Amino acid sequence: MKDEQWLYTISSKKKLIDLNFKEIWRYRDLVLLFVKRDIVTVYKQTILGPLWYFIQPLFTSLIFTLIFNNLASIPTGDGVPPFLFNLAGITCWNYFKTCLIDTSDTFKKNQGVFGKVYFPRVVMPLSVVISNLLKFGIQILVFICFYIYFKGFTSNAYNTTLQLEIVLLPVVIILMALLGLGFGMIISSMTTKYRDLTFLLTFAVQLLMYGSAVMYPLSYFKEKLPNISWLVEYNPMSVIIETFRFITLGVGEFSLPMLVYVSSVSVLVFFIGLIIFNKTEKSFIDTV
Numbered sequence: 001m002k003d004e005q006w007l008y009t010i011s012s013k014k015k016l017i018d019l020n021f022k023e024i025w026r027y028r029d030l031v032l033l034f035v036k037r038d039i040v041t042v043y044k045q046t047i048l049g050p051l052w053y054f055i056q057p058l059f060t061s062l063i064f065t066l067i068f069n070n071l072a073s074i075p076t077g078d079g080v081p082p083f084l085f086n087l088a089g090i091t092c093w094n095y096f097k098t099c100l101i102d103t104s105d106t107f108k109k110n111q112g113v114f115g116k117v118y119f120p121r122v123v124m125p126l127s128v129v130i131s132n133l134l135k136f137g138i139q140i141l142v143f144i145c146f147y148i149y150f151k152g153f154t155s156n157a158y159n160t161t162l163q164l165e166i167v168l169l170p171v172v173i174i175l176m177a178l179l180g181l182g183f184g185m186i187i188s189s190m191t192t193k194y195r196d197l198t199f200l201l202t203f204a205v206q207l208l209m210y211g212s213a214v215m216y217p218l219s220y221f222k223e224k225l226p227n228i229s230w231l232v233e234y235n236p237m238s239v240i241i242e243t244f245r246f247i248t249l250g251v252g253e254f255s256l257p258m259l260v261y262v263s264s265v266s267v268l269v270f271f272i273g274l275i276i277f278n279k280t281e282k283s284f285i286d287t288v
Contacts, residue, residue: 023120030119034127038102039134053138057094061087068215075220077251079159081150084143088248089214091143092176092241095136097205099180102128104187104201107280114281121281122274125185129177136173147248161250165243168259172244178266179236185273189280212237218253236262 024031061083068074069082076085103125107114110124150158191197211232213221218238222229232238239262245252 024123027119027123031123031127035131038128038131053135054142057087057090057139057142060090064215074216077217080249080251081158084146084150086215087143087146088245089241091139092244093209093214094139095132096176096180096237098132099129099177100184103181103184105191105198106188107192125181129181163247163250165247165254168247172240175240175262175266178270182269182273185277189276192280211235213241218242236265
């Protein structure tokens with residue numbers, strides 16, 4: 001009897017780092033299906049629907065402007081409207097936060113599907129990152145509209161200038177995706193055994209926002225709290241947000257060595273998350 005040539009082999013034995021792009025490409029229709037599901041089902045039975053993509057960053061920016069800039073008098077830089085300053089930080093932060101939170105319960109949320117049919121498990125968190133990228137694109141569009149408004153349709157002489165480093169915007173987006181995906185896969189793997197992490201994550205993300213220069217310039221934090229400024233200065237999200245503000249508004253700090261540092265951290269976190277994710281998927285069904 002001749003040996004049959006199998007098209008695919010499904011096995012629990014995998015390499016330590018297994019990101020089979022060829023297999024993921026074969027399941028691209030499934031990725032798109034999950035992306036569509038993530039976008040449609042979230043606001044399916046809501047009145048305003050996708051308008052929440054616009055409302056949430058706008059209201060958050062308005063509140064931050066009233067509290068941190070008007071009430072607490074935190075500066076945003078010469079000639080930069082506080083609302084636009086806050087909107088830039090919130091736009092970046094929302095993408096990272098949603099990637100992190102939405103991928104952090106991958107195993108728990110999809111245990112019914114994972115236990116019945118085979119597909120590359122990494123497809124699920126990957127689809128979350130892609131669907132959130134579409135939401136990020138909508139919020140970028142909102143940012144551009146307000147940028148044009150403050151630049152050309154107000155009587156105040158706002159000094160907001162696009163920098164040549166705007167070409168690094170795709171790099172900034174990729175770094176946010178890698179960070180959110182990496183940390184999300186790590187937490188998702190841990191929550192299969194430690195359910196308390198689900199409750200801790202919401203609190204931790206809230207604290208992390210205050211330590212990521214979302215509502216204040218990094219230079220202001222260094223000036224007010226120089227002894228602990230390193231906590232914010234070496235936070236990868238602080239560097240990313242400062243870089244985004246620099247390339248779009250012309251304020252903030254930009255350092256190529258720090259961007260290289262964040263790139264290294266993001267790639268490292270992603271691969272650590274992938275290793276833990278691949279190891280957990282072999283036996284998670286017995287523990288969830």
